[in-house]
Amino acid sequence: MIRFENVFFSYGDKWAVQNFNLTIRKGEFVALLGSNGSGKSTIARLANGLFLPNKGSVFVDGFSTSEIGEELKAKVGLVFQNPDDQFVGTTVEEDIAFGLENLAVEREEAKRRILEISELLDIGKYLRTSPSMLSGGEKQKVAIAGVLVMQPRYLILDEITALLDPVNRKEIFDFVFQLARRKNIGVLYITHISSEALNADKVVVLHGGKKVAEGIPAEVFRNFSLMESVGVSVPDSFYLSNELYKLGITTKDVLNEEDFLKIL
């Protein structure tokens, strides 16, 4: 598991993350929400040892991130918010292969994995293209492939569906959500799309670098006034469901879109 223990981090004179505690277990899907600048991406970088805490510690499977380096990056895969921050290769294929070479994965195995992931994410057609020649959403998919191909034990996903159309968004989301279950991977999923947090095992809300809520989605989102005050939206389905229930139009108050459409 990944464990944050009283973690503080600062870029300069003020704390970007303050006294932060969190556990992400294997097989668990944890959604991290919070307004712009609340510290989400900073936490992402602390989770895989790219940043080290100024105070407190982050442990991955019992080892502090300040003690292990390279090894950690293979174990904790981080997909950046901006795909351009991630590209290293001159072609998409090289880019995806890069991490595997660093892990000294055998050539045949590397080939097999690259093929598998490109089929899965439907990016096979750009393997020989330069990442710089792709559209925004295409880049995002390639960046995701580059991390998934390493088969990390934990995944830190920083707004990875922000540039995708609704169908691709749903496909990618469902895929990483299932990964937690099927492959027993611990996922920290950062998003501004609160409906993506509806099926999470746990929702964590940040504000000004501090954790202000943690719990199952129904509990966290039900606190409308807190969500409002920290600038986090409740999913539209939840908002509408709640209003229609109060109006007596529906007889049940539900969380997600499918359930809501069913009872209408």
Added chain:
Amino acid sequence: MIVLENVSLTYDSGTIFQKAAIKNVSLSIRKGESVSIVGKIGSGKSTLVQFFNGLIKPDSGKVFVGGEDLGSKETNLKSVRRKVGLVFQYPEEQFFAETVFDEVAFGPKNMGLSGKELKDAVWQSLSDMGFNPSDVANLSPFGLSGGEKRRIAIASIIAMNPEVLVLDEPTSGLDYTGRNLLIEYLKNENKKGRTLVFVTHNMDEALEVSRRVIAMKDGKKVFDGNSEDFFTSEELVYGIGLDVPFVVKVWKKLKKRFPELPFCRSSKELVDFLYGGPAR
């Protein structure tokens, strides 16, 4: 205001990477309109909007802005870019200045603004984007979070007061407050007469912001018309590989029970109506 006539573009033409990104697209956007552009990833949206201010030239076909042919040598592209302000998909990658003030001031300064006029333009656009200007003016734009950078980038374009505002997925990465602020700002600017072109992957936003929608598929324009007609047609929307806005799905169900329910462009509008509020 903006007219495209049979425009086509192929990237890396003649190489094995050749990619036909725009295929024979014609369209016309009138002054004061608000148009949302939707389409799957790679369908040509970003390429299309870069024709609008002459950043990309088509291989064939013509582009006119305010009646001027952008392919003609006489046309001053600089003045076209002033008229048509374009916010890129990842605008923050283009940052260059040491302070937020200089970043936002760059455009208006080039237009000849200085002194108090310049400061006012910068201050106004920063506060339009929800900042307290004096808090951020002296910060480095590079040291901001993703969503903060995005709003600075938008401020730097609106500071030039362009007649046409073109935004390529400006809400991706914005938080709840920032998104609402931007959507309200855009709707309001359009009401005041500013022409608006809005690229988005969020179908609910497209419906809320614009009465007109253009849908792209594989480089072709496959729909251009009323956004209500578009988003209420499952056949059209699913055919292009997109999704029906959530509010439309809900509205359709409710309409069966409440025949008098008018079409609603946002969940807020829907709730207001049901409460007998402003929409009624």
